[in-house]
Amino acid sequence: MLALLLALSVTDQMWEAAKPNYEKTISHPFLRELADGRLAPEKFERYLIEDIAYLKAYSEVLTALAVQAPRPEWKKFLLDGAAGCDTEVKHIHQTYLGGKGKEKAPSEANAAYIRFLKQNVEQRTFAEGLAAVLPCYWIYWEVGKTLKTRGSKNKDYQRWIDYYSDPNYGKTVAQVLKIMNEAAKDLPPAKLVELFVEGAGHEYSFWDSAYHLRR
Numbered sequence: 001m002l003a004l005l006l007a008l009s010v011t012d013q014m015w016e017a018a019k020p021n022y023e024k025t026i027s028h029p030f031l032r033e034l035a036d037g038r039l040a041p042e043k044f045e046r047y048l049i050e051d052i053a054y055l056k057a058y059s060e061v062l063t064a065l066a067v068q069a070p071r072p073e074w075k076k077f078l079l080d081g082a083a084g085c086d087t088e089v090k091h092i093h094q095t096y097l098g099g100k101g102k103e104k105a106p107s108e109a110n111a112a113y114i115r116f117l118k119q120n121v122e123q124r125t126f127a128e129g130l131a132a133v134l135p136c137y138w139i140y141w142e143v144g145k146t147l148k149t150r151g152s153k154n155k156d157y158q159r160w161i162d163y164y165s166d167p168n169y170g171k172t173v174a175q176v177l178k179i180m181n182e183a184a185k186d187l188p189p190a191k192l193v194e195l196f197v198e199g200a201g202h203e204y205s206f207w208d209s210a211y212h213l214r215r
Contacts, residue, residue, distance in 0.1 A: 014196040030211040037153035047210035059085035109209035113202035135199035
């Protein structure tokens, strides 16, 4: 069993360890109701408003992580990711919120997630910081792929599903997974796996908080 575990890449180990979190996430009523079109509009709007606050912080986190990147191509990838967050904020405003300013301070769950990201990027190694930010990239891709097979009767929800199941987004995720495995190549995997699992837990809490309209 130990030999099998050691043969796995660090990202394989991460996903195996976080699988219970992901299964809990993909079965959450927020995503089930988004797929079948029954999700209350105010819950989707709350999620979007929280996502704007998160993406602004995530852009800062990726920029800080880029400074630590040991390879120029990794630095460019992360800076492109930070710019993509800024573009996504504009997309959310224009596509879903009618361009109206509905931004608010992050909820308690969102703020805890942001603190987790900032602390691990600012206080840990590059590989550990990357492990902390990885769940956002990867889990959204897995959610998008799964929900794509279900579709949604609500055009806004279907647009959201299409965005995160787009093959171009999949290529971005494949690239960050490659960087993660290369950065972790000569490192003990335990802490990296632990950070990924913790981040996956924050992802679940983000959905759950939006669904229950918690502040």
